Amino acid sequence: AAQEVTTFGYGVFNNKQMFEAQLIDGVYGMYDSTRGKGVVTNDAKNGNKMVTSSSKMFNQDGAAVDAHANAQKVYDYFLKTFERNSVDDNGQQLISAVHVNTDWNNASWNGRQMSYGDGDGVTYHNFAAGLDVAAHEIAHGVTQHTANLVYRNESGALNESMSDIFAAMVDRDDHEWLIGEKIVKDGRRALRSMSNPAEIVDTRTDSGFSPDHWSKRYIGTLDSGGVHINSSINNKAAYLISEGGKHYGVTVKGVGREATEQIYYRALSKYLTASSNFSMMRQAAIQAATDLYGTNSTAVKAVNAAYDAVGVF
Numbered sequence: 173a174a175q176e177v178t179t180f181g182y183g184v185f186n187n188k189q190m191f192e193a194q195l196i197d198g199v200y201g202m203y204d205s206t207r208g209k210g211v212v213t214n215d216a217k218n219g220n221k222m223v224t225s226s227s228k229m230f231n232q233d234g235a236a237v238d239a240h241a242n243a244q245k246v247y248d249y250f251l252k253t254f255e256r257n258s259v260d261d262n263g264q265q266l267i268s269a270v271h272v273n274t275d276w277n278n279a280s281w282n283g284r285q286m287s288y289g290d291g292d293g294v295t296y297h298n299f300a301a302g303l304d305v306a307a308h309e310i311a312h313g314v315t316q317h318t319a320n321l322v323y324r325n326e327s328g329a330l331n332e333s334m335s336d337i338f339a340a341m342v343d344r345d346d347h348e349w350l351i352g353e354k355i356v357k358d359g360r361r362a363l364r365s366m367s368n369p370a371e372i373v374d375t376r377t378d379s380g381f382s383p384d385h386w387s388k389r390y391i392g393t394l395d396s397g398g399v400h401i402n403s404s405i406n407n408k409a410a411y412l413i414s415e416g417g418k419h420y421g422v423t424v425k426g427v428g429r430e431a432t433e434q435i436y437y438r439a440l441s442k443y444l445t446a447s448s449n450f451s452m453m454r455q456a457a458i459q460a461a462t463d464l465y466g467t468n469s470t471a472v473k474a475v476n477a478a479y480d481a482v483g484v485f
């Protein structure tokens with residue numbers, strides 16, 4: 173069980189949780205056998221061995237505490253919200269590696285596990301500290317085991333957008349639907365904004381803009397054809413479906429997070445395929461909303477209006 177205490181170790185600034193570490197081979201380690209086939213956290217700076225602690229209830233590695241706590245929260249979200257048992261719906265272990273590389277300003281899903289850099293301490297904190305970052309990476313695993321959207325051009329932007337959407341849904345208290353707000357430093361507010369994409373440019377892509385309408389999509393070769401750039405077009409649509417708003421003169425009546433997360437999960441797991449593009453995303457969301465809430469439901473109306481608003485038909 174987790175309890176609120178101050179955690180020693182650096183890099184921890186949003187998870188002050190402790191762990192009932194598992195006793196394995198006489199050592200207390202960050203291995204949670206209660207979720208699926210396990211949640212495990214390893215230290216890339218120590219032979220990628222499981223992060224261990226000398227005592228049952230204490231761990232001094234801040235990044236490890238963050239990664240472990242966030243992986244547990246994301247596991248619980250997918251099980252509770254969609255009855256999905258981990259990324260493969262078969263309890264696959266959620267394995268996190270922390271302290272990957274040196275001053276690494278990245279996080280990733282490599283097809284089998286999550287990896288988190290410590291950040292350079294100037295532009296980024298440790299990436300494991302962001303609940304939305306962990307959810308984003310784990311959602312890449314869910315996408316891989318469902319539509320498996322090809323990671324380039326429009327299907328890749330949808331792959332990215334799915335990860336941002338579920339990241340925003342897990343990070344429930346963030347009403348601005350920002351991505352990475354806890355891990356950016358040097359005055360930036362976040363990596364990306366789903367509510368107002370144009371406000372924050374993801375500097376890692378050097379594109380210079382974050383489009384909030386299909387007519388403004390990036391069509392170059394950077395960033396695998398703009399997967400972290402054009403994702404903001406679908407991110408904005410998802411935000412509008414949930415929260416509503418007026419965008420380029422189109423008014424959307426929002427239906428809330430609970431309906432929106434069900435629509436996108438059903439679209440991802442039942443209708444999207446590896447080569448789906450934005451127009452097929454619109455059809456998949458309409459079909460999912462129709463299945464769930466009915467042909468003339470407010471949800472179907474919200475989906476149509478939101479994709480009208482971002483110029484996807």
Ligand SMILES: Cc1cccc(C(=O)O)c1OC(=O)C1CC1
Nearest residue numbers: 277278279280281305308351352
């Ligand atoms: C930081 C970073 C770099 C490169 C790829 C990703 C990636 O996972 O696409 C990445 O992680 C994110 O975007 C998460 C949301 C913060």
Ligand SMILES: [Zn+2]
Nearest residue numbers: 308312332335
């Ligand atoms: Zn991603």
